[in-house]
Amino acid sequence: MTSPSTTAKAARGVPWTLLCGLILAAGLGGWATGLAGADADRAWRALLINFVFFTPLAAGMATWPAIVHLSRGRWLGPLRATGLSAWAFAPVSLAAFAALWAGREHWASWLREAHLHNAAWLNAPALFGRDLGALLIFWTLAAAYAALARRGRLVKSLAGTLVLAYALTFSLLGMDLVMALDPHWYSTLFAWYFMISGLYAGAAGWTLVSLLARPAIDLRQRRDLGTLIVAFSLLTTYMMYSQLLPIWYENLPEEVRFVIPRLKDAPWPFVSAGLLAVVYLGPLVLLLPRRAKQIPAVLGGVAALAMVGLWGERWWLVTPTLGGPLVIGWPEVSLTGAFAAAWVLCLRWALRRATPAMEQEPAA
Numbered sequence: 001m002t003s004p005s006t007t008a009k010a011a012r013g014v015p016w017t018l019l020c021g022l023i024l025a026a027g028l029g030g031w032a033t034g035l036a037g038a039d040a041d042r043a044w045r046a047l048l049i050n051f052v053f054f055t056p057l058a059a060g061m062a063t064w065p066a067i068v069h070l071s072r073g074r075w076l077g078p079l080r081a082t083g084l085s086a087w088a089f090a091p092v093s094l095a096a097f098a099a100l101w102a103g104r105e106h107w108a109s110w111l112r113e114a115h116l117h118n119a120a121w122l123n124a125p126a127l128f129g130r131d132l133g134a135l136l137i138f139w140t141l142a143a144a145y146a147a148l149a150r151r152g153r154l155v156k157s158l159a160g161t162l163v164l165a166y167a168l169t170f171s172l173l174g175m176d177l178v179m180a181l182d183p184h185w186y187s188t189l190f191a192w193y194f195m196i197s198g199l200y201a202g203a204a205g206w207t208l209v210s211l212l213a214r215p216a217i218d219l220r221q222r223r224d225l226g227t228l229i230v231a232f233s234l235l236t237t238y239m240m241y242s243q244l245l246p247i248w249y250e251n252l253p254e255e256v257r258f259v260i261p262r263l264k265d266a267p268w269p270f271v272s273a274g275l276l277a278v279v280y281l282g283p284l285v286l287l288l289p290r291r292a293k294q295i296p297a298v299l300g301g302v303a304a305l306a307m308v309g310l311w312g313e314r315w316w317l318v319t320p321t322l323g324g325p326l327v328i329g330w331p332e333v334s335l336t337g338a339f340a341a342a343w344v345l346c347l348r349w350a351l352r353r354a355t356p357a358m359e360q361e362p363a364a
Helices: 004-036 040-070 079-102 124-150 156-181 190-213 219-250 253-263 268-280 282-287 290-294 296-322 330-352
Strands: none
Touching: 004 040, 004 330, 040 079, 040 124, 040 156, 040 190, 040 296, 040 330, 079 124, 079 190, 079 330, 124 156, 156 190, 156 296, 190 219, 190 296, 190 330, 219 253, 219 268, 219 282, 219 290, 219 296, 253 268, 253 296, 268 282, 268 296, 282 290, 282 296, 290 296
């Protein structure tokens, strides 16, 4: 017999589920309309932008509990369930990747290059095959780690393997799906930047979901989550700065092609300045006071702002390279809403299957 509390929870969950379902359907419908329109390339570009934002976001959330486990942190408690719930986004991630394969002619600019010096690396079967294999390995490990956590078993060797798989998978995706958009540009740091910024997005998403799903998390946990956001905003800033500085002082012609459109070609410099304020330095200013990290509204607001800014950063990485306009319209908004709704639905589904055993800390 269903208990009154379970029934009440289910009743509260129905409107959110219905709302997210409607947003998902409307978003996919809007995106399909864009595909059938005159600017199909823009619709495919929106798919790429959302894939390279939401997949690292969910994967970063699923990886953070394993990182804390390896670091011998013993402060997670209910936060473990909110982080590990992100493994449920795997089917959406893989479906979006399959769609990118289907529409590769619209966004993979290297397909139109006749004589590439790195053609052995940049060819469709090799690129999509290795990326799909990496994604399958990562999501399988994330699902396995979450399944063991639901039974109260936290295996350190599996946690280490999951973290390693995250680092390798998202470094690879950064090279193949973003850096390769300009097949003549290469950078020794961009893969690391992409991977670290994914963990930054994961920390922000983890914080926001934890505050909304479990508002009773204590002051220490809020302070730790806020510190993670600040630390990884600075680390992400350092990675981007470390990439741009050598390009400037070494005058590297093979790398400066990334810098010029974003810092010189109007109106993109204004977007770059906005990202500097919101994504890179904003959390440092807003969360530097210890009190700010402990106030749920402030912490949640900064986490949400960082997530919005990081979506804009993915748009900023992709669009100037492909020659897209400085405009965010229906193709981008509709598909972003669909991805966000799917992300929420996946998290809610996984959180309903969380167990009290997930709150237990590992043995010392």
